[in-house]
Amino acid sequence: MVSASDHQFSQIYDKHSDQIYSYIFLLVNDRATAEDLTQETFIKAFQCINQFNQESQLYTWLIKIARNTAIDYLRKKTKFTFLSIEQNHVHPDQQSPVEILIKDEKITILYEAIRKLRLSYREVIVLRKIKEFSIKETASILNWNENKVRITTLRALKALKKELKKRGESFEEVFSNR
Amino acid sequence: MKKFSQIDESLKELNMLHRDIEEKHKSFQKIQEKINQCRPREKRGYIHLAHSAALIAVITIFIGLTYIEWKDTQAISPFLSASIDETILATSRSEKSFRPTEYNYEIDHRTSDNHSWIDVITSLVNNGKRVSYVPENPPAYDCLIRLDNDQTIELKIWVEQNEVYYKKRSEQVFYKAIKDDRTKFLTSMQDGFKE
Numbered sequence: 001m002v003s004a005s006d007h008q009f010s011q012i013y014d015k016h017s018d019q020i021y022s023y024i025f026l027l028v029n030d031r032a033t034a035e036d037l038t039q040e041t042f043i044k045a046f047q048c049i050n051q052f053n054q055e056s057q058l059y060t061w062l063i064k065i066a067r068n069t070a071i072d073y074l075r076k077k078t079k080f081t082f083l084s085i086e087q088n089h090v091h092p093d094q095q096s097p098v099e100i101l102i103k104d105e106k107i108t109i110l111y112e113a114i115r116k117l118r119l120s121y122r123e124v125i126v127l128r129k130i131k132e133f134s135i136k137e138t139a140s141i142l143n144w145n146e147n148k149v150r151i152t153t154l155r156a157l158k159a160l161k162k163e164l165k166k167r168g169e170s171f172e173e174v175f176s177n178r
Numbered sequence: 179m180k181k182f183s184q185i186d187e188s189l190k191e192l193n194m195l196h197r198d199i200e201e202k203h204k205s206f207q208k209i210q211e212k213i214n215q216c217r218p219r220e221k222r223g224y225i226h227l228a229h230s231a232a233l234i235a236v237i238t239i240f241i242g243l244t245y246i247e248w249k250d251t252q253a254i255s256p257f258l259s260a261s262i263d264e265t266i267l268a269t270s271r272s273e274k275s276f277r278p279t280e281y282n283y284e285i286d287h288r289t290s291d292n293h294s295w296i297d298v299i300t301s302l303v304n305n306g307k308r309v310s311y312v313p314e315n316p317p318a319y320d321c322l323i324r325l326d327n328d329q330t331i332e333l334k335i336w337v338e339q340n341e342v343y344y345k346k347r348s349e350q351v352f353y354k355a356i357k358d359d360r361t362k363f364l365t366s367m368q369d370g371f372k373e
Contacts, residue, residue: 107192
């Protein structure tokens with residue numbers, strides 16, 4: 001059990017909030033929402049800091065809270081609706097938010113392809129490949145077993161490859177000369 | 179190996195997203211305000227701790243009993259060898275064809291890992307009654323169900339005279355949805371599957 005003074009909490013925020021923000025952004029794809037959900041995550045963390053048992057890293061614990069907060073938001077947003085390619089289709093002339101955030105065109109293509117994946121695939125790619133959590137940590141965050149993390153990661157990468165191909169890109173084209 | 183390391187490197191770059199420093203500071207101020215608002219309530223809450231604890235205990239017991247009953251009625255049928263993880267739904271083209279595939283996100287396909295929807299489908303296939311009736315019209319929907327144990331089920335679904343029938347694609351055994359499940363399914367279709 002731990003407790004945090006205002007000063008300690010401020011330090012925790014400074015150290016981890018950018019990473020929490022980028023994690024949430026990759027799930028919700030909207031800057032303002034990501035900022036709001038980051039606030040919510042840290043408020044929950046402050047209120048529940050005595051439940052942090054130090055068996056895991058503080059960062060992993062914060063990511064777990066962030067994940068629950070983002071998933072709650074996504075569920076409320078998509079309650080009884082279905083995601084369709086028409087609704088999610090990004091028009092070629094429409095500037096995506098990530099283009100403001102990320103300057104590299106190939107990374108933007110990769111980001112847009114990840115955006116089109118189903119939530120479970122997106123989650124596992126973000127945690128394993130972008131945030132570089134171990135299989136064990138990812139399993140703990142997602143509340144899955146380690147085998148499911150391994151299988152879903154492989155499937156997610158396969159789906160990502162298909163998504164890039166559908167966009168007329170290939171791994172080779174996107175990642176050559178990098 | 180080189181290709182994979184290139185992909186990994188590119189994915190890592192997505193970890194470094196720009197965040198407006200002003201927004202970051204504003205967020206911290208809002209967090210502090212919210213935390214300060216909560217503090218007096220915590221003190222007041224402490225006075226009512228005994229009451230709250232008793233109330234929570236009663237609610238927990240109630241929820242526990244309800245959950246046990248719910249679990250009994252939601253037992254996994256022979257149809258489902260594990261819980262449903264995700265579904266992909268499409269309007270059906272014919273009895274023989276099957277449109278959704280695991281990685282298919284083409285037009286007209288709807289995919290969902292929404293829990294409310296998964297509850298509707300779980301209940302539908304768990305409670306359906308086996309019937310000898312064979313629907314006369316072509317099927318209305320194709321539904322790919324992916325289970326927690328990584329198995330998949332291909333379901334063909336018919337809607338005839340406001341009744342819902344379904345069968346596994348590979349079998350000729352038809353099931354009819356019970357009234358409650360039929361209503362929920364058709365409502366979901368009207369709410370979320372408009373063409």
